[in-house]
Amino acid sequence: MMEQKFFREPSTFVGHVELNITNLASSLEFYQEVIGLQILEQSERRAVLTADGKTGLISLVQPEQAAPKQANTTGLYHYAILLPNRVDLAKVIQHFSELNIRIGASDHLVSEALYLNDPDGNGIEIYVDRPSSTWTWKNSEVAMTVDPLDIKDIMGDLGNESWEGLPAGTVIGHIHLHVSELKNTEEFYREGLGFDVVNRFGAQALFISTGGYHHHIGLNTWAGAGAPAPAENSAGLAFFALTLPSEGAREKVIDRLQGLGYDVERDDEVFMTKDPSGNRIKLQV
16 A cells, blocks of 8 residues: 655645646547546646645647657656556556557565556656655665566456546656766765655666655666756657645745756746656655
C-alpha cells in the first residue's frame, strides 16, 4: 500500500508535471485510453489531467509552433506515476497487454516499475512501492538496482479485478531529469530546495528526497555533460511543481535560492525558479 507520509507535510514532493506536446488531441487520446487519466479541465491548447476527478496531476500544453522533442538536451528523462497498490500495477499490465503496448519493466528493490513513452517521446514510469520497512539503508543511502521485473508474480495478485483507469489514490511519485552537470545541481537541490541525497549512482546520477523516501527527484547527465536546454516550444518538460509544506517553508527556500544566486520569479501567487540546467520549477504550497 502506498505510504502517504512521503507525499504530505513535512515532506517536499513533486505535486504536478506540465508537459509540452505537439498535438493536444492525440495526446489526450493516449493519456485517457492508454494511461487511464481523466480530463479535469481543457481549453484549446491546454488540458489538465486527473486520477481522482479533483487533483490535477499532469498538464498538457501545445505551444504555438510546437516542435518535436530534442535529443541530447536537459529536461525530462521520465516522470513517474505512483499507484496505491500492487494489484493496480497488475491491472495496468493486463490493460497494456490487451492494447499491445510495448513497455520496459524493472525491479528497483524499493519499487516495481513499468516504462513507456507518450506520443511525443516523453518518458513515463508507472510503479508501486514496496513497504518502506523493507528498503535497505546504509550510511543514509538507500539500496536501489535495476533487476528484471517478475511480471508473473505481480499478475498473481490480479484475481478477478479489471482495469478501470488509474485509481483515485494515484500521485506523482517522482520526476527524473536530464541535467548538464551534477556539482551545481546538487547544491541547488540540496542547499537551496532542502533535499537529501539518498543514492549516488556512479558519477552520472543522483537521487534525492525528503522525509526518507527512496527518491522524489532523480538527476542524471546521461544526455551528455554540458547538454543544452531544449527550445521552449519543443515537446518535453515545461515545468514541474514542488509542493512545499507551508508558506514559511517556501519563503525559506526562496531566501536560500536567492542567497545562492538563483532567481525566483513571482507572478501574483505563482513562484517559479530554474535549476542550473534550465529545468523550470514551480514552488507551490
